Amino acid sequence: SAVISQKPSRDICQRGTSLTIQCQVDSQVTMMFWYRQQPGQSLTLIATANQGSEATYESGFVIDKFPISRPNLTFSTLTVSNLSPEDSSIYLCSAGGQGYEQYFGPGTRLTVT
């Protein structure tokens, strides 16, 4: 299984600013994923990040708002730009395992004031 860490674990940001979340995997993986989990809700996929190519965004999510980097096979960042209170959520990264499963990081809890 993959061990995934995220930084920061939580942050409080002001409206209009941006937050960059880092995700580190302890082994090389082809695909990494970014999810949003709004309070009391299930997970919604934001985008899929492959190393060496542009991220693939799901419907309702755009690159200008959620730019993603994937510089190598163990690391990715998600930036949430121009923050508004509606962006207050938990943001989770995950990586694909060998047996179809995904492994998740502990999440980043974002509060926008």
Added chain:
Amino acid sequence: GDSVTQMEGPVTLSEEAFLTINCTYTATGYPSLFWYVQYPGEGLQLLLKATKADDKGSNKGFEATYRKETTSFHLEKGSVQVSDSAVYFCALRVDYGQNFVFGPGTRLSVLP
């Protein structure tokens, strides 16, 4: 489109009670099925999985059997503990893609 439906929560049980959390799915392909658990303030942990019909996934006393005829993957545990209190997510992944589809989650509270 692909979707996962779970029983409504919250579910409240006494310690040592029997647990069932229902999960049904619709998928255009042949999915792999998963249960994830999220403890308070934490990320998701893979609890168990099954990749083909009639497979039984099991871990930590939890079990779920992939039933293709009823498109179901119900989670069961014979005797729950207070430490099992968490949110449980059923999920699927279809063969042709990497994307997961998650159910809405079921919150379980186990009382001593």
